[in-house]
Amino acid sequence: MKRYMAVFLLLIMSLTFLSGCWSKKELNDLALVSAVGLDLDKQGRFVGTFQFINPGNVTGGFQGGGGGQGNAVSVYSSKGDNMDEVSRRMSTKVSRNLYYAHANLVVISDELAKKKGVLPILDAFDRDATFRNTATIVIAHHVKAADLVKTLTAIDKIPANKMIKLLRFSERVWGGTMNVMIMDVIRDLTDDGKQPVISGFNLKGSGETGKTTQSIMQTTPESAPQIGGLALFKGGKLTGWLYGSQARGVVWTLNKIKKTDINLSKKGKKEAIAFEVIRQNTKISAFKIDGETHLKVKVDTEGNIGETKVPVNLKDPMVIKQLEDGFEKVIEKEITSAITAAQKKKTDIFGFGDAVHRSQPKTWKRISDKWDDTYFAKAKVEVEADAFVRRTALRNNSFLSDVE
């Protein structure tokens, strides 16, 4: 019996060696894709622009890699009727296996987003085993996605990294943008009470100059990607853009603000007092009054005084209270204008539909089909902000009080 077992085990073990190296892929055989850009050509086909990392040029100063001589990335494009075809056609230009596990950025041109929408694209990304659902998705605004993907960047050598970090950093300290991942978009698309919103990117300078190292050799790169605006979607297609304080209003409502800066005019000076938001919590809710659905946004925020351009007596609690009221008004105004803008485009990017769904499930069943076009667009939204000045940073009264 023991002998049989031994022979059996031996046979099993020999399988290990017969299998070869199943699905083995050496690093030298991989083309690491860092970003994917998608455009439409004139015939309406997809043009995929792939940014590949040149590992040797990224690390720099390393022997054998020719440190920093060439570009950190190389970009190739191919065309096709669907994503898979685009990816496979790439093999005519790239000598290695395309490896998407480190592709953290998908750029979609606004033209494509308007004409075809994101619906036909996202399935490929969602389905592929290597592609991450956590990849950031952005919309190229006033520029071809290919140009954004091609543009070299200075400090962060891999442009895709630069763009993602830019988004994350800006989201954290300014709040006018959001780092939206593919899975967020897919979740919003499948949610009938909420529409997706995606950050936009535009290009400073031209796409042509951005391709060359000359551009980043200068202290001010001739071309550089910049964050600009939030793209509103409806039914998977781009319907409009929001910028500046309206865009921030959207982010407030979505409870995504981490830190930002609110300015208040005082004593005739514009934006004289700055309020640094350090934490906030925003809730949206829906409730019925006299059979009519009311929507409500409630913001609780807390922060420091960041700057005073005019002398204010910050030792006085009453003054602080006045300032708080002022900040609240600014926030309320921002949010209201963002909601009004979205209502004009008839797309509920804030998830009010979900709030209605939660509070009045039966009503929701009836109205969900017409929510965006009929109900949301006409809904009355009540916005209430509660600001609290936690501290005044290192000083209470500014030295300005003594100057006069």
Place this chain on the structure above:
Amino acid sequence: MPSFFKKKPPKDKKTAKEQKKPAGSSPLSVVLDENLAVIKDKTGNSTDIIIRRLNHSPRFKTEAAIVYLKGLTDSQTIQEIVIESLMKSDPVETRPSSMQEMIEGYLPLGNMEPVKDWETLFQALMSGHTIIFADGYSEAMSTSTEGGERRSIEEPSTQRAIRGSREGFTESIETNISMVRRIIQNPNLWTETMTIGRVTKTKVTIMYVKGIARDDIIEELRSRLEKIDIDGVLESGYIEQYIEDQAITAFPTMYHSERPDVVAGNLLEGRFALFVNGSPFVLLAPVVFVQFFQSIEDYTERFYISTALRFLRVLIFFISLIGPATYIAATTFHQEMIPTQLLVAIAAQRESVPFPSFVEALIMEVTFEILREAGIRMPKAIGSAISIVGALVIGQAAVQAGVVSPAMVIIVAITAIASFATPSFGIAISVRLLRFLFMISAATFGFFGMILGFIILVVHLSGLRSFGVPYLSPLAPFVPADINDTFVRGPLWADRKRPAFMSGNNQTRQGEDTGRPQPDQSRGMVTKNEGDDQ
């Protein structure tokens, strides 16, 4: 069925006892010259056998002789005590009837025995006894005069400890036993000596604490030792290989130590120690897997430090086991698991390397094994040359030539350091071997293969036993009371029980009142001056 499956014909079994007693156990002759001639004949007239005839001794009415081995005996004892007392003692009136009677009162030596057959005589002679012959007696006296040059007690070169005894075992079994006796001063510390080795006749001593050690385990040990019938025992490792529970395993099922305090500690937990003459390494069993992650110092330092160190050792174990395997698996199968920046850095290094990761790792690991082997065998003076060659040639030049990547060198270096940091050499060399198996499984199936390897490893480990004690105990089978001294080391005062599997029914090792040190609350803090608090 092919012949491969056929059963082997049963071996013709000779009983062990038959082989053990060689036929030459004949009695001594009455004639002195005949006896001396036999000695000369049997030893091939070896030059280090000294035969001193005492022709004019007043003590013996007849001729006498003493025989001893130069180098194994203490020449001072022989000259000043044996020869002097035999020559100067008063003459006797009547001839005593036996040798024993004749010498006993006159020779101031401790151990003295009459010998009647050649077998015992030669054994005594070879172990350093002096044999006294007298004409007309069919027996000789064997007196204990062992001595000669020996290594003195030194600090052990393995298992060093910062805090703890500086004594290490030597090659002499008597010294070694006495060192443990000095620590455990209790009559319950029992020893049993037997001779193993047809040619070498090596003394092997079992030591255990009666009442703590399990009798069935000691009985098992005895029977296993009795079965050994080999030419020679040169080191305790010989014995170990004959009495292990399982021979086909990479893991040691017996512990060996050079430190008397380690041996004493293990004896107190119910294990037995096996001393082998000529070896400073004392065997200890039954052992469990976790014991190889423990060091004597764990018990002298506070428990949280010791616990942290034990966790570190487990980490070390895993690094040295799967370090290179993880690198291979991650870089050839699971690139998505490496952070982008790190992957880019590794990819940049791999760009110029002509081999697959596995081959690269194999080259470096084998190179390192060669270096290590060379380092051990080299004379100390050339040892530094090896490290220069190793560090410069293999490390730097190989990287510069683009044959291996720097990341690989880092991996191999960490693995090597981890391997050296393993507290037990026994487990370190097993891991050295298993590392290659894990590399192969990682290269064929990636992490999946490594997990398969782990499953096989755990199954194997749980099947092992050491003198019947499950190797993975007290983790599997789980003994809650013993968890206190496994990968964690609880406070000593919480360690109330001896290991359940070792000590049988006598498990309590602490008094009920011995607990956590807690001075009386009213005691308070001492004030500067005695009268202050009144």
